[in-house]
Amino acid sequence: MAPVASWLSGPVFSRARDIFAANMTELLDRAEDPARMIRMIIMEMEETLVEVRATAARSIADMKEMRRSQQKLFEIQANWTEKAELALSKGREDLAKAALTERQNAADMAEGLAEEIAEIEQVLRSYEADIARLQAKLREARSRQNSIQHRLESAVTRAKARELLHGSRTEDAFSKFEILERRADFAEGRAEALGLTGPKSLEEEIAELRSAEKVDAELEEMKAALAARKN
CATH class of the missing domain: 1.20.5 (Single alpha-helices involved in coiled-coils or other helix-helix interfaces)
Structure with missing residues (x-):
C-alpha cells in the first residue's frame, strides 16, 4: 500500500486546491469570453469532484480492509497469550517466551495499522472539506453561468428591438405603408364615386x-x- 502522506500531495488535491483558491470574479473579469470561461471552470470542477469522490471511496475501502486486518491481529494476540499461558503452566518457559514474542509482533503490526487508519481518517476529513468547498464553488459557477446567459440573451433581444424601432428597414416599411394607404384611399374614393353616379x-x-x-x-x-x- 502506498504511503498515506503521498495522497495528501497528489495531483487531485493540488488541482482542487488551485480551484478553491481561485478568485471567481477576477477570472471572469479577465476573460475575453466569460460564458466560455465559466463552462471550462464548471467542467474542471465536475471532473475534479468525480476524482475526489472516487479517491475517497478507495480510501474508505482501504480503511475497512485495514480494520479487518487489525481485528485479526487482535485475535492472534489473544491466541498467542493463551499459548504462552499454557506453555508456562507446563513448565515450558522457553515456549512461553517464544509465544509472547509472536504476540508482540502481532501487537506491533496492529499498532502500525492503527497509525495508518488514523492517517486515512485524517485524509477523509480533508476529502469531505474539499468536496464541500468544491460543491460551493460549483454552485457559484453555475449561478454565474445562468446569469451571464440570461444577460446575453436579453442584450440580443434588446438589440433586435432597437434595430426594428430605429433601423432603416422599419423606416422603409412605414414609408411603403403610407404609399399603400394612399392607394387604398384612392380605390375607396373611386368606388364611392361609382356608387353615387351609377344605377x-x-x-x-x-x-x-x-x-x-x-x-x-x-x-x-x-x-x-x-x-x-x-x-
Whole structure:
C-alpha cells in the first residue's frame, strides 16, 4: 500500500486546491469570453469532484480492509497469550517466551495499522472539506453561468428591438405603408364615386328586398313577443 502522506500531495488535491483558491470574479473579469470561461471552470470542477469522490471511496475501502486486518491481529494476540499461558503452566518457559514474542509482533503490526487508519481518517476529513468547498464553488459557477446567459440573451433581444424601432428597414416599411394607404384611399374614393353616379344592379336591388323582408319579419316577431307578455 502506498504511503498515506503521498495522497495528501497528489495531483487531485493540488488541482482542487488551485480551484478553491481561485478568485471567481477576477477570472471572469479577465476573460475575453466569460460564458466560455465559466463552462471550462464548471467542467474542471465536475471532473475534479468525480476524482475526489472516487479517491475517497478507495480510501474508505482501504480503511475497512485495514480494520479487518487489525481485528485479526487482535485475535492472534489473544491466541498467542493463551499459548504462552499454557506453555508456562507446563513448565515450558522457553515456549512461553517464544509465544509472547509472536504476540508482540502481532501487537506491533496492529499498532502500525492503527497509525495508518488514523492517517486515512485524517485524509477523509480533508476529502469531505474539499468536496464541500468544491460543491460551493460549483454552485457559484453555475449561478454565474445562468446569469451571464440570461444577460446575453436579453442584450440580443434588446438589440433586435432597437434595430426594428430605429433601423432603416422599419423606416422603409412605414414609408411603403403610407404609399399603400394612399392607394387604398384612392380605390375607396373611386368606388364611392361609382356608387353615387351609377344605377343599382339587379342583384343589389334583390339583396335590398331580402334585407327588408328580414327586418319586417324580426319586427313582427318582436310585436308578437310584446303582446304575449302583456297578456
